[in-house]
Amino acid sequence: xxxxxxxxxxxxxxxxxxxxxxxxxxxxxxxxxxxxxxxxxxxxxxxxxxxxxxxxxxxxxxxxxxxxxxxxxxxxxxxxxxxxxxxxxxxxxxxxxxxxxxxxxxxxxxxxxxxxxxxxxxxxxxxxxxxxxxxxxxxxxxxxxxxxxxxxxxxxxxxxxxxxxxxxxxxxxxxxxxx
Numbered sequence: 237x238x239x240x241x242x243x244x245x246x247x248x249x250x251x252x253x254x255x256x257x258x259x260x261x262x263x264x265x266x267x268x269x270x271x272x273x274x275x276x277x278x279x280x281x282x283x284x285x286x287x288x289x290x291x292x293x294x295x296x297x298x299x300x301x302x303x304x305x306x307x308x309x310x311x312x313x314x315x316x317x318x319x320x321x322x323x324x325x326x327x328x329x330x331x332x333x334x335x336x337x338x339x340x341x342x343x344x345x346x347x348x349x350x351x352x353x354x355x356x357x358x359x360x361x362x363x364x365x366x367x368x369x370x371x372x373x374x375x376x377x378x379x380x381x382x383x384x385x386x387x388x389x390x391x392x393x394x395x396x397x398x399x400x401x402x403x404x405x406x407x408x409x410x411x412x413x414x415x
Contacts, residue, residue, distance in 0.1 A: 259394075259397055259399060260391075260392065260393045260394045260397065261393065261394075261397055261399055261400065261403050263389045263391050263393060264376070264378070264387050264388070264389040264393065264403070265387060265388055265389065266386065266387045267385060267386055267387060267388075270380055270382065270384035270385065270386050271384055271385040271386075272383075272384050272385075273288070273367045273379070273383065273384065273385050274366060274367055275287045275288060275289055276363050276364050276366050276367050277363065278332055278357050278358060278359040278363065278364060279338075279357065279358045279359075280357055280358075281339060281343070281355070281356070281357075281358075283339075286357060288379060288383050289383065291328045291330070291379070291383070292381065292382065292383050293381050294325075294326055294327055294328045294381060295326060295327050295328075295378065295379065295380060295381060295404055295407045295408055296327075296328045296329075296330060296378070296379040296383070297318075297327065297328070297329045297330065297376060297377075297378055297404065298330045298332060298368070298376065298377040298378070298379065299311070299315055299329070299330070299331045299332065299374060299375075299376045300332050300334055300359075300364065300368065300370060300373050300374065300375045300376075300377075301331060301332070301333055301334070301356075301373055301374050302333060302334050302335050302373060303333070303335050303341060303342060303345045304335070305373050305374065307373075307374055307391075307392040308373055308374040308392075309349070310392060311374050311392055311393065311395065312331070312346075312349065312351055312354065313349070313351065314394060314395035314396045315329060315331055315354075315395050316351055316353075316354045317395070317396060318395040318396075318400060319354075319355075321401065322401075322404075326408055327404060330357055331354070331355075331356045331357065332356070332357040332358065332359050332364065333356050333357070333358050333359070333360075334359050334360070334362050334364075334370060334373065335358075335360060336360050337360065338358040338360040339358060342356055342358065343356075368388075369390070372390040372391075373390075374390075374391070374392055374393075375388065375389065375390045375391075376388065376389050376393060378404070378407060380407050380409070381407075381408065381409050382409075386407050387407070
């Protein structure tokens with residue numbers, strides 16, 4: 237099986253019926269069971285390699301975006317606010333730009349939006365396509381504390397929704413043990 241088919245192979249990737257709802261969180265597809273993903277490197281602002289292994293033990297929200305994508309740009313301020321409210325001991329937000337020019341255009345772009353402190357990562361060669369489909373962005377993928385894919389959305393989400401913290405909490409192992 238080639239790597240192109242891997243990104244579409246996990247359960248739940250099939251198109252779902254559209255639902256009308258007040259909350260964009262309902263767009264997020266929760267997988268029936270966690271799906272292991274391959275480790276693929278991306279980079280931080282100073283060009284160091286990073287991968288999801290470094291975040292095991294935390295619920296990870298991976299948001300793939302680009303400067304040329306209006307819905308992606310629309311999400312950025314809310315993602316920034318979400319990041320400021322997440323408990324860093326239990327959660328990590330990893331916005332990853334797929335812009336080909338990476339740091340050269342992304343950091344000045346973020347600064348022009350008043351988001352100079354927003355910590356974006358970079359995948360200019362789009363190596364993450366071996367793990368996640370990149371044909372539609374913005375796309376957000378949620379990994380559990382073991383680094384397995386548990387949910388995804390390939391659309392804009394209102395991360396300012398008051399239910400986001402509760403929604404993300406369901407993916408914590410400790411939260412499941414309490415229930």
